[in-house]
Amino acid sequence: MEERPPKAAAMLKLPAFPSILPRLEGERMVDEAECVFSVLLAILFGHLAGVENVSWAAFSGYMVMRGHVLDSLLRGSLRIVGTISGVLIAVLIVPSVTHSLLLASLACAVVGGIALYGALTRKHAYSWLFVGLTFEMILLDKLEAPHHSISVFAETRMLEVAAGTFACVLVSVISHLTARRRWPGKRMARRNSIGFDIHAFRHALQAATALALLPPLGALTGLPQLGQSAISIICVMLVPISSLGVSGFLPVSRRLLHRVAGCLAGASMAAVILLLAHHSMAALLFGTTLGVIIGRHIENGKHAHAYIGTQFTLAVLVTLVPDSYTSAAADPGFGRLLGILLGMAMLEPLLALWHVVGIALGGRLGLGGGEQETTD
Structure with a gap:
């Protein structure tokens, strides 16, 4: 029998075509579709509520979404409880500290540090996280715009989170009543509170030090969106306690x-879309949808770089989701992005x-200088 010549793909040792493409599993596709609809609905609710930062509502809609409806409900509830708690603390403290950079820095450090410690060690970490994020945003926004009433900042923070959370739920x-009947989501693992942990305390103290520098930095430079810098600092420091060695570096x-x-x-993808969109609402929404799909797909991948997907989506949303589509401008989005990068x-x-x-x-005291690794 005459031998057939080997195929070009075999000669070049190329993988079969389907293996080149990412696996579009049913459950994964459903999750990405849920995120898209949640973000778009959060944008709608944000505009209807007249919130100041629509992209924060959109990101809330993205971050609350989980595979199982009960987990989404729990996560949304914790986000709202944390936000309300942060607002109440801000209403009590912010009016008394904004007249002094020293007091403002101290408030940033103490509240942010305590909130991060709670997020590292307590059962309802997500709620603790938003106590800190909300307080820092309100305080730094007030320092940036002192002529605005504290109640305005407090109200818009609650409305932004409520719009995103309600859309997601x-x-x-x-x-849950439709697609998830065929592709059910898995429940998230539960975590328990732990006692006092010296590594978590030191880690929170490091974050508090960075947060304390934001008020004087804003006063000296006039840089906007330092609330986004505070968010970056707190969120980046939220790592498993088991990964913390001598410094958490x-x-x-x-x-x-x-x-x-x-x-x-x-941001690179969003910038290209902005250049091509020419303030077109349809083009901006298309870019937002595409960014959410790509970011969530990366986030759901079976690798150690899922956090890249989350941040990809964040950059897309803060850049492509304007506070008003009728007068869309790139400056606010890029200002928020600059604040994020500045915090890092x-x-x-x-x-x-x-x-x-x-x-x-550690070396002098015989404690060693090892740094534990984590795959988080």
Whole structure:
């Protein structure tokens, strides 16, 4: 029998065509579709509610979404409870500290540090996280725009989170009754509170140090959107306690790298879409949808770089979701993106300093300078 010549793909040892493409599993596709509808609905609700930062409502709609409806409900509830708690603390404290940079820095450090410690060690970490994020946003927004009433900042923060959370829960319930019957989502693992942890305390103190620098930085430079810088600092520092060694430098640096990579990739895509959109609402919504799909697909991948997908989506949303589609402008989005990058740029030198000092002291005291690794 005459031998057939080998196929070109075999000669070049190329993989079969289907293996080149990412696997579009049913459950994964449903999750990405849920996120798209949740974000778009959150944008609609945000505009109807007249919120100040529609992209924050959109990102709330994205981040609350989980595969199982009960997890989405729980996560949404914790986000709202944390936001309300942060608002109440801000209403009590912010009016008394905005007249003094020293007091403002102290408030940033204390509330942000306590909230991060709670997020690292307590059962309802997500709620603790938003206590800190909400307080920092309100305080830094008030310092940036002192002529605005504190109640305005408090109200818009609650409305933004409520719009995104309600949109997410609504989509999750509808999906649970329809698509999730065929592709059911898995429940999230539950976490328990732990007692006092010295590594978590030191880690929260590092974040508090960085947060304390934001009020004087804003006063000296006039840089806008420092609330986004505070968000970056707190979120990047939210790593598993098991990964913290003498300083937490390695896991946080890796998380910072992922955040930078995701933000730059998302911002690059968003910038191209902005140039091509010419203020077209349809084009901006298409770009938003595409960005959410890509980001969620990366986030759901079976690899150690899921955080890149989250940050990719964040950059797309803060850039492509304007506060008003009738007068869409790129400046607010890029200003928020600059605030995100600034927070990361401030944090790394501080962590490096803590790392060097921690290893030096650890060596003198015989504690060692090892740094544990994590795949988070």
